Amino acid sequence: MNDLTLIPNSGAILPAPRLNRHFINGAWQDSSDNTLSDRNAPSHGNLVSQSAKGTAADAEAAVAAARAAFDDGRWSQLSGKARAAVLLKIADLIEANVERFAVIETLESGKPITQARGEIEGAADLWRYAAALARSLHGESHNSLGADILAVVLKEPIGVVSIITPWNFPFWILSQKLPFALAAGCTCVVKPSEMTPSTTVMLAELLVEAGLPAGVVNIVLGYGNPVGATLTSHRHVDMVTFTGSTAVGKLIARTASDSLKKVALELGGKNPQVIFPDADLESAADAVTFGVYFNVGQCCNSGSRIIVHEDIAQEFVAQVEALSRRVAFGDPMDPATQVGAIVTPEHGAKINAAVQAARDAGAQVVMGGAPLALKGLGAQFYQPTIVTGVTPDMAIARDEVFGPVLTVLTFRTLEEAIALTNDADYGLSAGIWSENIHTCLAFARAAKAGTVWTNTWMDGFPEVTFGGMKQSGQGREIGRYGLEEFLEVKSLVMRVGRTRAPWVKAS
Numbered sequence: 001m002n003d004l005t006l007i008p009n010s011g012a013i014l015p016a017p018r019l020n021r022h023f024i025n026g027a028w029q030d031s032s033d034n035t036l037s038d039r040n041a042p043s044h045g046n047l048v049s050q051s052a053k054g055t056a057a058d059a060e061a062a063v064a065a066a067r068a069a070f071d072d073g074r075w076s077q078l079s080g081k082a083r084a085a086v087l088l089k090i091a092d093l094i095e096a097n098v099e100r101f102a103v104i105e106t107l108e109s110g111k112p113i114t115q116a117r118g119e120i121e122g123a124a125d126l127w128r129y130a131a132a133l134a135r136s137l138h139g140e141s142h143n144s145l146g147a148d149i150l151a152v153v154l155k156e157p158i159g160v161v162s163i164i165t166p167w168n169f170p171f172w173i174l175s176q177k178l179p180f181a182l183a184a185g186c187t188c189v190v191k192p193s194e195m196t197p198s199t200t201v202m203l204a205e206l207l208v209e210a211g212l213p214a215g216v217v218n219i220v221l222g223y224g225n226p227v228g229a230t231l232t233s234h235r236h237v238d239m240v241t242f243t244g245s246t247a248v249g250k251l252i253a254r255t256a257s258d259s260l261k262k263v264a265l266e267l268g269g270k271n272p273q274v275i276f277p278d279a280d281l282e283s284a285a286d287a288v289t290f291g292v293y294f295n296v297g298q299c300c301n302s303g304s305r306i307i308v309h310e311d312i313a314q315e316f317v318a319q320v321e322a323l324s325r326r327v328a329f330g331d332p333m334d335p336a337t338q339v340g341a342i343v344t345p346e347h348g349a350k351i352n353a354a355v356q357a358a359r360d361a362g363a364q365v366v367m368g369g370a371p372l373a374l375k376g377l378g379a380q381f382y383q384p385t386i387v388t389g390v391t392p393d394m395a396i397a398r399d400e401v402f403g404p405v406l407t408v409l410t411f412r413t414l415e416e417a418i419a420l421t422n423d424a425d426y427g428l429s430a431g432i433w434s435e436n437i438h439t440c441l442a443f444a445r446a447a448k449a450g451t452v453w454t455n456t457w458m459d460g461f462p463e464v465t466f467g468g469m470k471q472s473g474q475g476r477e478i479g480r481y482g483l484e485e486f487l488e489v490k491s492l493v494m495r496v497g498r499t500r501a502p503w504v505k506a507s
């Protein structure tokens, strides 16, 4: 493996560990049983943070605070202009703190510092965009129902929202949800992953500085059980928005159904990119390489499954393999690094098991397929891996690996490529590479995916909504639809003048 591009320990100075506490009703609190959980950096092994380990009682207290804050209107009844002003201040504060946030995000998640910076900067833009939406909230009016009737459909904040986030893009995913919920006028309880809690807690410090009223955003740290379970079952919670595994998403949907809460879910993907022989193959190979290794493949939008025309499959895979050797794997604190560490040893073992199972099933691992130890760092890295000779029935072609593992399938006709694309339980995103607009449009219309990219991969914008079909989730985030998720609809019908004919006949 010495022909890979590897970045050893850069010797960067690591910050002292943080202490993270719950943020409930505007106050910092320890857990009711005073327990803590530790997070060590997946790359360097140092202690990055110690966090209060929440109990059901802590989660209950946070829900009570969010409920009271919603019901007394301290946020929900502010004008859109007033809410926007606070969200804009928060965006400014995030921008002023990019470096501080990025270092902690890098150390807790294992992602490269340059990508952590991009994530925090991009998140600030999501807050700014949500602020703009806060001022454009409106329903509809009906002025043609007859001279004596006027009706309006009002949009109201849905109420108390539980926000449960994962470890792969802790600050970005939080910012796909929280500012939109706040723009709508909701109050929130947030539970970050216990592996990456710090930037969520650091955000709370900025919320205070920006003047967000106490109780509007509450943060409870800790595990899915009991904190997540309380936040998804509590009768004072009106909606749950979750990003994470499909298995936990289904569990949350079942739990929330007892009280018929609204549930929005962003789950996994096995996202295909179809490559036609007439494509700009150099661009396609570069995008495929980016799509599979970005965030070490720990990405719901990972382009983990390519479907290549059989005439060019061999040449194309060789091109991706050559590029893979040039991608810099290593110390995430080094700005030269493009791919960092795997989030936990257990997750690394899961990635490796998926690759070995593919081998056992008859697929060929043409590159990588094993963990990677780096000089002066831990062994929590994984080699860039390409698996060919895959048939659609193999687990590697269908299941989310969530690692730097590319699966290659082949096709002959557009119809076959569409069938392979849609032969999946997931439907998050899909892509096509071709210079023929007709091929691209036919594919885009037939693909069962929440996002389709043509001749690009993973380009995203606050304005363009995001979400999955099938078992990739329900509901949408960001864009105007992302705001709509947090709104309830109420019809108001008004009679103009005393024109209503009595129902009871006059005696």
Ligand code: NDP
Binding pocket: 164, 165, 166, 167, 168, 191, 192, 193, 194, 195, 222, 223, 224, 225, 227, 228, 229, 232, 243, 244, 245, 246, 248, 249, 251, 252, 266, 267, 268, 299, 300, 400, 401, 402
């Ligand atoms: P999970 O889905 O288990 O975790 C995501 C979040 O849900 C965490 O905050 C977790 O808490 C919380 N959670 C766990 N159980 C419950 C529950 N019963 N009720 C409410 N919340 C709960 O993801 P994992 O970290 O275990 O990753 C496993 C797999 O999930 C990955 O291999 C990948 O395939 C997929 N995944 C997908 C993501 C995406 O972006 N769509 C993101 C992350 C993972 P805690 O872990 O703190 O206990």
